[in-house]
Amino acid sequence: MFKFNKSSGQASKLLLVLAVVVLVAVIITFLIIKMTEKPPKPAAPIAVTISLPAYEQTLGNIRFVFESALDEGGVLKASDVVNTQFVASNQKDLIIDNPGAKFIKVTIGAQNKGTTNTEQNAWDIENIVDSEGRNFVPLQGYVVSPWLPAPDLCGSLLKPAFDPTPCVKIYEVSKESAGLKIRVETGKGNTATNLSSGKTDSFLIDLIVK
Numbered sequence: 703m704f705k706f707n708k709s710s711g712q713a714s715k716l717l718l719v720l721a722v723v724v725l726v727a728v729i730i731t732f733l734i735i736k737m738t739e740k741p742p743k744p745a746a747p748i749a750v751t752i753s754l755p756a757y758e759q760t761l762g763n764i765r766f767v768f769e770s771a772l773d774e775g776g777v778l779k780a781s782d783v784v785n786t787q788f789v790a791s792n793q794k795d796l797i798i799d800n801p802g803a804k805f806i807k808v809t810i811g812a813q814n815k816g817t818t819n820t821e822q823n824a825w826d827i828e829n830i831v832d833s834e835g836r837n838f839v840p841l842q843g844y845v846v847s848p849w850l851p852a853p854d855l856c857g858s859l860l861k862p863a864f865d866p867t868p869c870v871k872i873y874e875v876s877k878e879s880a881g882l883k884i885r886v887e888t889g890k891g892n893t894a895t896n897l898s899s900g901k902t903d904s905f906l907i908d909l910i911v912k
Contacts, residue, residue, distance in 0.1 A: 755908040759886065762903065763816030764825050766886040767866055771909040774805035778872070783848040793848065803874045806830065806911060807849070808884055811866025816892075820860040824897055825888040827856065830873050831906060833881030840871035882909045 758767040778796040783789050798805060810827045814820050829837040849872060856869035875882070887904035889896030896902065 756905075757908055757910075759905040759907060760815060761825075761886070761888045761905060762890075762892040763814060764820060764860065764888050764892055765813040765815050765866070766825075766827075766905070766907060767811045767813065768884075768907050768909065769809040769811050769866070769868060770807075771809075771882070771884075771911045772807045773911050774807055774872075776801070776804055778805055778846070778849050785848050785850055785852040787847075787852055789848050796845065796849070798874060800874070802877055804877055806873050806875050806882075806909075807870065808873065808909065809868050809870045810884065810886060810907065811868055812860060812886075813866040814860035814862050814864065817862055819862070820892050821894045822859045823857040823894040824892050825857055825860075825886070826897065827869050827871060828885040828887055828904075830875055830909070831883050831885060832876070832879035834879070836876070836879060838873045838875045838879075840873055846872050882911060883907060884909055 758765060760766070776798040780793045780795050783793060808827070808830070812825055827840075829839050831837055851868075851870055855867050856871070858867055860867060883906040885904055885906055887897070887902045889898070890901045890903055
């Protein structure tokens with residue numbers, strides 16, 4: 703017959719108790735280690751670069767500064783003519799021929815921050831550029847001259863530290879265009895020769911259209 707061995711049963715119970723004690727000790731040790739670990743560093747915040755509007759810029763010795771941008775709608779009114787030299791006796795409103803466009807009259811000031819006079823025709827303002835990269839060229843010729851000041855001061859000689867000289871131009875711009883900027887430029891070294899030959903420094907100044 704099979705006889706129950708008490709010593710064998712007690713040994714098994716002892717081994718079981720020891721195993722439980724060891725397991726509990728391992729768990730406690732693991733918990734203590736985890737509690738004493740330094741918490742992970744928080745993830746670094748993602749840097750977001752925000753491009754701020756620029757309403758002035760100095761190129762060489764010439765400082766360009768935004769002065770005004772006026773939304774004239776689809777009509778340049780005869781009552782707003784400023785240059786009487788080109789006014790006809792029966793001067794009429796100038797109406798834009800595209801209902802999806804509008805006139806914008808822009809004034810940018812140019813100031814000499816150097817110590818000597820700049821050259822004549824060493825600077826200018828160019829196209830309006832919208833957020834989609836579309837370019838709108840300034841209107842020229844007799845048709846728009848009555849609404850532009852005389853004399854035309856764009857590109858004129860700038861004396862040191864004088865108040866900014868206003869350059870005024872009128873543009874036809876799409877009504878859908880947003881984020882309008884205007885390109886200002888000067889010949890490298892603020893020279894007229896470089897400007898005329900296309901060797902230029904330029905910058906896009908933001909417009910606030912009212």
